[in-house]
Amino acid sequence: EPEVTQTPSHQVTQMGQEVILRCVPISNHLYFYWYRQILGQKVEFLVSFYNNEISEKSEIFDDQFSVERPDGSNFTLKIRSTKLEDSAMYFCASSERGYEQYFGPGTRLTVT
């Protein structure tokens, strides 16, 4: 069964460093998403992406965040200058329009 994959599974970085989280969505899906979950809290929407542009972004998704689909398979989330409060689990998801969203296993980001 097709699945969403994410790398790395765990990333440790120092405050102020740039990180890139990578995702490979399901191949025939056209809609891509990033969500995050701070430890012990609920999952929050960050951004949706369709047709090579951002469809919607939350207030969390400020100028330090960016997303890109650099080729036909990868979807990336970049955090330019990480802060302690960026420590969280980041989930990538993909879907066909109007249907179920499938989530990857997540990348646990720890900012020290």
Next chain:
Amino acid sequence: GIQVEQSPPDLILQEGANSTLRCNFSDSVNNLQWFHQNPWGQLINLFYIPSGTKQNGRLSATTVATERYSLLYISSSQTTDSGVYFCAVERRNFGNEKLTFGTGTRLTIIP
């Protein structure tokens, strides 16, 4: 935005017991999904159920869209059912699609 409330927040049961988890939402939705977050933090898709009833083994779910709630039933609980169960809804607005998650129900199954 749309509000999603889940109850109960915590549930502790003996192995073999049955349970019902509830999800209430504040507006009409186009999509509703149930997830199980396992101890490793992974979100496992359980059901895509914007309306009606579905069953998958010991799990079943019912969404009554007109009354804005969904129920997840777990029968004959096993210790592997432990974890946090999330309900998430989508209200499609001008083509934008995002899931809004509830705060979850933490289920603990005791052997």
